Amino acid sequence: MSDLLSAFLHLLLLFKLVAPVTFRHHHYDDLVRTLYKVHNQCPYITQIYSIGRSVKGRHLYVLEFSDYPGIHEPLEPEVKYVGNMHGDEVLGRELLLQLSEFLCEEFQNQNQRIMRLIQETRIHILPSMNPDGYEAAATQCWGWKPGPHEYQGPNMPEYLVGRNNANKVDLNRNFPDLNIYFYYNEKHGGPNHHLPLPENWESQVEPETKAVIHWMRSFNFVLSANLHGGAVVANYPYDKSPGHRFRNPYRTTNSPTPDDKLFRKLAKVYSYAHGWMHQGWNCGDYFPDGITNGASWYSLSKGMQDFNYLHTNCFEITLELSCNKFPRQEELQREWLGNREALIQFLEQVHQGIKGMVLDENHHNLTGAVISVHGINHDVTAGERGDYFRLLLPGTYTVTATAPGFDPQTENVIVHPGRPTLVNFYLKRSIAPVNPLRKAPGGGQGGRMQAQLRITKKKDGARKQPHRGPG
Incomplete structure (x- = not known):
């Protein structure tokens, strides 16, 4: 009898390990319980952690995965x-x-x-940036009512409420419009990276947007996807x-970044690892390879994707994942199987x-040191711990690190597929330029420092110039 019991318990344990996850929709309280269930399990x-609250006071919870959670290694x-x-x-x-x-x-297994x-990546997952909007959409779509059987059945209207937050603002049109400054700089020689925020930006955005911006500024994110x-x-x-201020389906314009080849590769990694995205024909649209430049599809102002690239070190793409915005519960397992490998492969691209x-x-550590890649007009900066990350395709590059008060250092680098190349920079402090009018210690006319001179030949003769030392 004990052998039968032992065998039964073994089968029960095996079933627990391989049993499929329940595929269903999660309202806010259920979402929070699921996050804490995962945390308690691992x-x-x-x-x-919470990055802030929605308009109606719901926490914007993030679940972090790391071998040292809470610590940037x-x-x-x-x-x-x-x-x-x-x-x-x-x-x-x-x-x-x-x-x-x-x-x-899978970590436990x-x-x-x-x-x-x-072990090699710090992963942050924000399942819902707009929990208030979700509750409104779920109420309309699924007839949600609090209780043991929350979802009473599908009720699919042509248009769902809940796209916007509780203040009726589209959060993906709510970030500071840094593109305006970028396009101005493009004409006048200014930068397209780490553009500053307007002084009064916090008063111009919604609580959810404000929370996400502070989140972006608190972590040195390298890669991101918005689902x-x-x-x-x-x-x-x-x-x-x-x-282009408004969507015009008959007039589209490709608007590539300096990292266009890299972004295309990141998008293709997801598309081809996805069950059917790469086929191109989906939802009545056709996108070759299942990818598109955002502006080539339609122009969007104040979006989160561009904001990441123009203000932070983060490279973000947007993943449109279903024709039906609110899929039926019986469709969720198929969608998970179609996206599972793509979600993992995209994380590995970092x-x-x-x-x-x-x-x-x-x-x-030289926090904020600038890393420039010759031929790609977009810089990244070192984080608080002095470490930097620069996503690049395989190839040979000339890379320069600079910091105020230090001489720049340039290295030729070969990037191989699969793993990042380690390139450390050790910057030497610049020698301050000599002031020819400053008196030497002790004073006196004889103590006046003289500028070294050099001869620069020109077609019309020779002239003397002050010699400028390093830096």
């Missing part, structure tokens, strides 16, 4: 997923909950690929086209290009 590789990149920015586009929300459970369970990913619905395509920046430390001669 407490040593997860933490939960130097040279370990930070990556994020954001779902449910539009409250009625719910598939991303459900996929990110499924992904959270999958990462936890000692899946070497997932263990390596979590939407209503189409099936991987969309990459720029989203805004110069001179481990390409170059990374390293920027330090001074005393091995102190």
